[in-house]
């Protein structure tokens with residue numbers, strides 16, 4: 498199982514079943530919920546180390 502870390506809340510997300518994802522600067526980010534995706538999209542730079 499492939500996993501990714503939700504950059505907003507740092508939860509582990511299964512990338513194969515993830516419903517919420519977005520691409521930013523050529524990198525795909527996965528989220529546990531619509532709220533986390535929305536938070537990320539409002540200010541992506543804040544969540545990228």
Ligand SMILES: [Zn+2]
Nearest residue numbers: 503506529533
């Ligand atoms: Zn989340």
